[in-house]
Amino acid sequence: MLSGDIERGCVYKHVLIGGCSYDCAYCSFPSRKQKVHNPERTALRILETARKYGFRGIFLTSTMGDDPEKAMDLIIDTAECIRNFYRGYLHLKILPGASRSQIKTAVTYGDRVSINLEAPNGGRLSELSSMKDFRTDIIKRQRWIREEIERCGGKVTQTTQMVVGAGDETDLEIIESAYRAYRDMKMARVYYSRFIPLKNSRLENRNAESRERIRMLYRLDALIRLYGYSWREIQRVFDEKGNLLRDDPKFILARRIDIKTAGFRDLLRVPGIGIRHAEKIMKERGKRSLGLKDLKNMGVNIKKARAFISGFQRTLDEFC
Ligand code: SF4
Incomplete structure (x- = not known):
């Protein structure tokens, strides 16, 4: 077992497939034919790297590749091989549209699983991607994840992430979505990823999102997640356009x-x-x-x- 070596340091993120057939506006992964991966060899390489650099856990993720079902299978097969040698922290990405049985298996291997919301609602996501359906590809899968976690006794956690600033979404839309994720999906964490324009992406000329906006979203998130503020209470921290007031939300409330x-x-x-x-x-x-x-x-x-x-x-x- 390698767990003792890997418990130190931060989590090693490994992206299994480097090309994607999807069209998210903020992303720059090229669409290209993917080579066939061998899960066992990949797992051994990942474990070796994680051990060598003292990572405290492993995060296994992938693009959609040219066949999302195969990409999800690759995550699961690699996780299975990793588990033959390693009992430490393992976070598995669930891809949009993953099947119920794939999710069920992923929950048995992972300590944490996550499928990204990317945008706060269906309307905003459709502006960024023509291929992902918010309700069926993501929300439905998050519900399945929650059910599978409950079935296994609740030891595995679920998280998600939104890209902030890639569209014209308001702070209110983002926090409304996060609030629902905590309440309905029993999410352990919602992460807010600052939009940064990438070369060769459709949004390469858009300005990067400010760090201050992300900081304020995390502050309000903590009030919901840790302090149990109700939806009624937190509405007071937004202006009439749905953006966060500049003062610290905890002071306002x-x-x-x-x-x-x-x-x-x-x-x-x-x-x-x-x-x-x-x-x-x-x-x-x-x-x-x-x-x-x-x-x-x-x-x-x-x-x-x-x-x-x-x-x-x-x-x-x-x-x-
Ligand atoms: S964000 Fe993910 S699904 Fe979208 S294009 Fe990039 S790799 Fe593909």
């Missing part, structure tokens, strides 16, 4: 709370208080009254939180 009585979810609505801080506050306030210094010692960002908390024990320091 902040509530004033009493540190002595606020519940766990209410504590999380205070800027500067994260999950670990809220847990510590809940634990410690049962034993004693908490002052600002105590909160600071717990790691709470007092500068951010001060305006939203009341009920703390006042000390002479805090009056000075």
Whole structure:
């Protein structure tokens, strides 16, 4: 087994096929006849590279090649060969249109599986690709993945990704789609990939998306994924055109709370208080009254939180 060697470092991403017959506007993989791959030899090469460079896991992905069904089979066959030698972290890409039985098998080999949304909805995806159908090729497959994961006891996780800025989608469309993915597909993570124009792609003259937009999307994503903000609450962070307001979403949605009585979810609505801080506050306030210094010692960002908390024990320091 090679797992001990591979657990360190980051994940090794291996793209099995280097050409694609699909036409996504932001992508530059050429359409060309693919050579036949030998899954066993490929698996050994992947394991050797992962071990040599100390990767902590393997991500096996592929383009659609000239036959998507064969490309998906290649991912599965290679994963099967890898599993003969390796029990470490393995992430498998599910290709749009994969069959139910392919998904079922992939879930038995992978620790994580993912099929990319690429765009927030069917309308936006059809502007980028004439060959992928949002409902049948992607959403239906995500549902199958969720069902197969549940059938296996829920140890495998599912993730997805959207390309941000390749079309004219609004932040609201993106977050609406992410919210549905977390709620309906039990997604472990939604990733936001910044559009960067690639040479020889249809969008090679379009401007790259800003890093700031991606940063703001991840901030709001964390409020949904980790803090359990409802759809009703988060609508307040968008302007009338559906774009994110410039302020930190957690500040926009902040509530004033009493540190002595606020519940766990209410504590999380205070800027500067994260999950670990809220847990510590809940634990410690049962034993004693908490002052600002105590909160600071717990790691709470007092500068951010001060305006939203009341009920703390006042000390002479805090009056000075
Ligand atoms: S994004 Fe994927 S499916 Fe689309 S053209 Fe590129 S490799 Fe093919």
